[in-house]
Amino acid sequence: MQAKGFVSLILLLSASCAHTAAPESPATAAATSxxxxxxxxxxxxxxxxxxxxxxxxxxxxxxxVEIVNREGVTRRSMHRFLSDAHNYPEVMDFDLEEHHVDLLTDYMLTLKDPERKLSPY
Known part of the structure; x- marks a missing residue:
């Protein structure tokens, strides 16, 4: 009987020491897949x-992180910028579909830190 109690105690202790999943990073929190x-x-x-x-x-x-924490960056301004390829620097010469604009905007806003303010430029 004592052996069964000891085994039960070991199982209980090992279960309580099981690792929990690491918290989601902003990347996995924002990206749904x-x-x-x-x-x-x-x-x-x-x-x-x-x-x-x-x-x-x-x-x-x-x-x-630097982009989204610039002063004045909002969901609306970020979405507007990403929606209009004419705003992009020349090296960013590509168009995004609307759902990709939403995805990037939502993801980038997870990186916003209210304590961190950077100059607009």
């Missing part, structure tokens, strides 16, 4: 750091 995150990476990560604490591969391209 692997395909969405893959799109963000494919469309933007060649120049921009799309996740926090990363550096942009292109030193002239601001990180998504």
């Amino acid at each position: 692997h395909e969405d995150l893959a799109f963000i990476q494919a469309a933007c990560a060649g120049c921009h750091a799309v996740e926090p604490l990363h550096l942009s591969p292109n030193p002239n391209a601001p990180t998504f």
